[in-house]
Amino acid sequence: MKVSDPKNGIQEVLDNSWIFKDFSAEDKVAVAENSSLVRYHSKDILFRQHTRTSHAMYVVSGLVKVYKESGAGHSVTLKIISGNQFVGLDTIYAESEYQYSGSAIVDTIVLIIDFGTFNNLVLSNGRFALDLIRMLSKDSLYIFQRLNSQTHKQLPGRIADVLLYLSEEIFHSYAFEFPLTRHELAELAGTTKESFIRTINEFKHDKIIQLEGRKVEIKSLDIVKILSELG
Amino acid sequence: MKVSDPKNGIQEVLDNSWIFKDFSAEDKVAVAENSSLVRYHSKDILFRQHTRTSHAMYVVSGLVKVYKESGAGHSVTLKIISGNQFVGLDTIYAESEYQYSGSAIVDTIVLIIDFGTFNNLVLSNGRFALDLIRMLSKDSLYIFQRLNSQTHKQLPGRIADVLLYLSEEIFHSYAFEFPLTRHELAELAGTTKESFIRTINEFKHDKIIQLEGRKVEIKSLDIVKILSELG
DNA sequence: GTAACAGGGTGATATAAATCACCTTTTTCT
DNA sequence: AGAAAAAGGTGATTTATATCACCCTGTTAC
Numbered sequence: 355m356k357v358s359d360p361k362n363g364i365q366e367v368l369d370n371s372w373i374f375k376d377f378s379a380e381d382k383v384a385v386a387e388n389s390s391l392v393r394y395h396s397k398d399i400l401f402r403q404h405t406r407t408s409h410a411m412y413v414v415s416g417l418v419k420v421y422k423e424s425g426a427g428h429s430v431t432l433k434i435i436s437g438n439q440f441v442g443l444d445t446i447y448a449e450s451e452y453q454y455s456g457s458a459i460v461d462t463i464v465l466i467i468d469f470g471t472f473n474n475l476v477l478s479n480g481r482f483a484l485d486l487i488r489m490l491s492k493d494s495l496y497i498f499q500r501l502n503s504q505t506h507k508q509l510p511g512r513i514a515d516v517l518l519y520l521s522e523e524i525f526h527s528y529a530f531e532f533p534l535t536r537h538e539l540a541e542l543a544g545t546t547k548e549s550f551i552r553t554i555n556e557f558k559h560d561k562i563i564q565l566e567g568r569k570v571e572i573k574s575l576d577i578v579k580i581l582s583e584l585g
Numbered sequence: 586m587k588v589s590d591p592k593n594g595i596q597e598v599l600d601n602s603w604i605f606k607d608f609s610a611e612d613k614v615a616v617a618e619n620s621s622l623v624r625y626h627s628k629d630i631l632f633r634q635h636t637r638t639s640h641a642m643y644v645v646s647g648l649v650k651v652y653k654e655s656g657a658g659h660s661v662t663l664k665i666i667s668g669n670q671f672v673g674l675d676t677i678y679a680e681s682e683y684q685y686s687g688s689a690i691v692d693t694i695v696l697i698i699d700f701g702t703f704n705n706l707v708l709s710n711g712r713f714a715l716d717l718i719r720m721l722s723k724d725s726l727y728i729f730q731r732l733n734s735q736t737h738k739q740l741p742g743r744i745a746d747v748l749l750y751l752s753e754e755i756f757h758s759y760a761f762e763f764p765l766t767r768h769e770l771a772e773l774a775g776t777t778k779e780s781f782i783r784t785i786n787e788f789k790h791d792k793i794i795q796l797e798g799r800k801v802e803i804k805s806l807d808i809v810k811i812l813s814e815l816g
Numbered sequence: 817g818t819a820a821c822a823g824g825g826t827g828a829t830a831t832a833a834a835t836c837a838c839c840t841t842t843t844t845c846t
Numbered sequence: 847a848g849a850a851a852a853a854g855g856t857g858a859t860t861t862a863t864a865t866c867a868c869c870c871t872g873t874t875a876c
Contacts, residue, residue, distance in 0.1 A: 422729060425814070428737045432729055447722035454729060476715050480708030487707065487714065490721040491678035497728045498653060498663055498685060504735045505775040506659045508832065535853060544736040549833055551855060567854090583656070739862065766823060780863060782825060798824090821874075828866085835860070843852070 363391045367414050367465055371438050373485055381479060388468035394458040400441065403455045407446040410472040413439055416462025417524070417533055421541065422454045431542040433496065434459070436524055444490060459533045504544045507585035512543045513553050514581035517563070521572060529571035594622045598645050598696055602669050604716055612710060619699040625689040631672065634686045638677040641703040644670055647693025648755070648764055652772065653685045662773040664727065665690070667755055675721060690764045735775045738816030743774045744784050745812035748794070752803055760802035 368374045368382045377385070391414070394400060400411060403423055418435040420442070432454055435441045445453045446469065476483045503515050516539060521528050532539060540550035557563045562578060564571040572578055599605045599613045608616070622645070625631060631642060634654055649666040651673070663685060666672045676684045677700065707714045734746050747770060752759050763770060771781035788794045793809060795802040803809055 422733050424733055424737060424816075430733050430736045432732065444722035444725040447719050448726050453726050473715070476718065477711035480711065480714065483711065483714035483718065484704070484707050487717055487721065488678050490718065490725065491675035494675040494721065494725050494728065495679050495684050497725065497732060501663065501728060501732050501735060502653050502655055502661050504732060505661045506655060536855090537853075544732075546834060547853090548835080548855080552833095555855085585655075767825090768823075777864060778823090779825080779865080783863095786825085817876100819875085822872090824871085825869080827868085830863105830865075832862100832864090833860100834862090836858085838857085839855080841852105841854075843850100845850075846848095 364389060364465065367391065367412075371412070371414070373412075373438070373482070376481070377479070381475060381482075384471055384475065385467060388471040390466050392464050392466055394462045394464060396458055396460055398458045398462075400456040400458065400462075400464060401452050403452050405452055407442070407450060407452055407469075409469055410443065410446060410467045411441045411456075412465040412467065413437055413441055414463040414465055416464075417459045418456050418462060418464075419459045419534070419538070420454055420456050429541050430544060431538065432500075433493070434520075434524055434542075440486075440489065443486065444493070459538075503585075507582075509543070509545055509549060509553050510556075510581050511583075511585035512545065513550065513557070514578045516543045517570070517572060517578055518582055528575065529569075532568040532570060595620060595696065598622065598643075602643070602645070604643075604669070604713070607712070608710070612706060612713075615702055615706065616698060619702040621697050623695050623697055625693045625695060627689055627691050629689045629693075631687040631689060631693075631695060632683050634683050636683055638673070638681060638683055638700075640700055641674065641677060641698045642672045642687075643696040643698065644668055644672055645694040645696055647695075648690045649687050649693060649695075650690045650765070650769070651685055651687050660772050661775060662769065663731075664724070665751075665755055665773075671717075671720065674717065675724070734816075738813075740774070740776055740780060740784050741787075741812050742814075742816035743776065744781065744788070745809045747774045748801070748803060748809055749813055759806065760800075763799040763801060 364386050365382075368377065368385060374382065374385065394416070400418060401407075413435050415437045418441050419431055420433050420435060421429045421431045423429045435456075441456050441464075442452065442454075476486065503512055507515070519542075520532070521530060524530075534542070536551050537547045539554075540547045543550055545553075554563070554565065558565040560577075562572070562574045562581075564573055595617050596613075599608065599616060605613065605616065625647070631649060632638075644666050646668045649672050650662055651664050651666060652660045652662045654660045666687075672687050672695075673683065673685075676682075707717065734743055738746070750773075751763070752761060755761075765773070767782055768778040770785075771778045774781055776784075785794070785796065789796040791808075793803070793805045793812075795804055
């Protein structure tokens with residue numbers, strides 16, 4: 355990681371990102387003076403499970419994988435964070451140690467804000483607090499869906515979910531490039547590399563998707579949605 | 586459901602529950618004038634998935650099961666809410682329709698607060714907003730754990746988790762009575778009634794727990810914890 | 817009063833997907 | 847450049863657990 359051109363970059367973020375742009379001048383100054391803009395490249399770790407929490411992190415651009423590691427090399431990917439969202443908010447508010455890890459999956463710029471400053475903003479700026487509550491709520495609901503998926507759907511349904519998640523929530527296009535290895539995609543679908551590969555290749559054979567290496571295109575959205583719904 | 590002795594009951598709740606008790610006099614009045622105290626009995630539904638959200642609900646006493654129904658009679662129980670917590674906060678903040686259902690599993694008293702009033706409190710009372718953020722965050726982390734469990738642990742581990750959850754988080758005792766049928770417990774463990782019964786009866790045979798009908802007692806906490814950790 | 821249902825329970829069978837054991841190709845490292 | 851490691855892939859085998867098909871008991875309903 356390396357710190358980029360300091361103050362000017364921060365000011366730009368504060369003036370453009372939806373969450374900060376309507377802040378009062380004083381609030382912007384408070385953030386600007388107590389944060390730093392950091393650039394991570396692919397595979398860099400932003401924070402690691404079981405280490406002490408210390409800052410609030412706002413992803414300016416890029417993609418971050420949030421995952422939980424539990425003994426024996428098993429991991430679950432909880433979510434992918436794209437630009438203009440906070441990472442790790444829940445864990446810094448609920449525990450003194452990170453309850454999951456976060457790593458950049460492409461080059462990523464993060465605004466790292468001093469926790470005390472951040473917290474004072476929550477206390478004094480109701481609008482900001484409300485926005486955070488909305489974001490945390492949306493996150494919760496997504497994980498509820500994941501839990502439901504993992505509990506009741508079988509593989510094809512879960513893989514359809516991954517395809518829909520990446521296309522609709524992350525890339526906003528039905529043609530995109532997997533930013534993750536098959537192994538990591540499997541962790542997002544709650545399965546193993548082998549099973550993921552087999553199932554996605556079946557999708558390809560059945561012409562539901564087009565697939566070459568990491569390039570995918572959903573060809574039959576209806577079928578993907580049916581697979582997701584029927585589990 | 587029936588509305589109980591109105592104003593006096595509400596005042597008592599506001600003066601005693603940790604979240605409201607330090608409110609200013611005006612804030613308490615605002616809540617008191619825009620909420621009602623409702624008593625549900627076991628099996629009553631507080632709110633149902635896919636219906637419009639409208640109020641904030643604070644569980645004064647009792648137990649509420651929060652569950653997601655997905656086609657074909659499959660449900661997952663997301664969490665059990667006990668006294669002095671909000672139910673459904675995330676869904677009212679993120680969506681216009683409930684994303685899950687909530688039903689009382691024992692007699693339960695709920696303070697139902699007008700959403701507009703509630704929202705104004707969030708905007709004007711930073712302390713309150715912060716408390717909500719902390720609660721939402723804790724909830725999120727719990728579901729992350731559940732997702733991890735469901736993805737990587739096999740049945741004995743998940744059932745150990747249910748036992749630990751109920752004893753440590755809900756009843757605060759290693760001897761308690763299941764407030765749910767075996768079928769519902771299975772939905773909390775992400776399995777079927779049959780598999781739940783078999784596994785819990787094995788625990789009984791192995792003297793890890795004592796079990797008679799709905800009465801359970803964890804006899805060997807170490808083993809339960811090991812089962813939970815090893816999955 | 818007995819039918820019907822919900823709850824608790826058991827055994828046999830089926831099956832989805834994990835695991836194991838490889839192989840090939842591509843990328844990374846020194 | 848060449849070795850080592852990571853990524854992508856395939857087939858055979860194993861296994862945990864869902865599913866099916868029941869049974870019994872107690873409660874609720876008409």
